Amino acid sequence: MAGEHRSPAFLAVNPLGKVPALRIDGAVVTENTAILRYLARRFPAAALMPAVRDDLEDAHQLADLCYCAATLHPIVTRIRIPTFFAETPEAQAGVYRMATQAMVQSLALAERRLQGGAWWYRDGWSLMDAYLNWVWFRITGAGFDPAPFPALADHDRRMAERPAVQRALALEAMLHAQLESEGLGFRPPAPPGR
Numbered sequence: 787m788a789g790e791h792r793s794p795a796f797l798a799v800n801p802l803g804k805v806p807a808l809r810i811d812g813a814v815v816t817e818n819t820a821i822l823r824y825l826a827r828r829f830p831a832a833a834l835m836p837a838v839r840d841d842l843e844d845a846h847q848l849a850d851l852c853y854c855a856a857t858l859h860p861i862v863t864r865i866r867i868p869t870f871f872a873e874t875p876e877a878q879a880g881v882y883r884m885a886t887q888a889m890v891q892s893l894a895l896a897e898r899r900l901q902g903g904a905w906w907y908r909d910g911w912s913l914m915d916a917y918l919n920w921v922w923f924r925i926t927g928a929g930f931d932p933a934p935f936p937a938l939a940d941h942d943r944r945m946a947e948r949p950a951v952q953r954a955l956a957l958e959a960m961l962h963a964q965l966e967s968e969g970l971g972f973r974p975p976a977p978p979g980r
């Protein structure tokens with residue numbers, strides 16, 4: 787909220803002024819899709835993504851990550867921060883409303899997929915579950931109605947049982963409290979019309 791992601795210091799890390807950016811071995815990797823694939827390949831023992839048998843399976847995995855990063859993620863931003871996309875409160879309410887419609891449409895794929903199993907891939911938990919759950923956490927924290935998505939809500943409960951998720955959420959809550967105390971806390975705007 788202090789705009790540090792647009793500061794020269796951060797633009798030197800990622801010229802697009804976006805997070806995340808991962809500095810590793812002195813080099814910077816940006817874009818969630820690239821970061822997640824890099825981590826999965828660099829730490830195969832962690833089994834962050836299922837092993838692929840051929841190029842086609844690899845393409846399917848890339849498409850899955852792109853679904854989160856290129857389809858869902860930009861809609862999350864419009865739901866949480868409509869002020870980035872329109873100037874007047876009326877126009878922002880329109881951005882929120884249309885982004886919510888787009889999210890309902892785009893999330894149907896994930897809902898169907900999770901109706902068929904506990905995790906995105908049959909082999910078990912993967913980075914896809916983490917990214918998808920981030921989307922869910924962010925939008926339901928900004929007034930998105932969870933009711934039409936029971937499989938995603940169940941998935942969220944399963945995710946919340948994972949110790950790593952609990953650690954990540956506790957860390958985020960701690961950092962959020964710290965930012966609040968500095969007057970830099972972020973609260974998504976109340977959903978328009980409420």
Ligand SMILES: N[C@@H](CCC(=O)N[C@@H](CS)C(=O)NCC(=O)O)C(=O)O
Nearest residue numbers: 791803804805806816817818819855
């Ligand atoms: N294409 C990027 C998008 C990342 C992104 O939109 N990050 C948001 C935070 S969740 C951001 O940095 N927004 C700041 C801005 O757009 O000014 C990726 O997949 O990593």
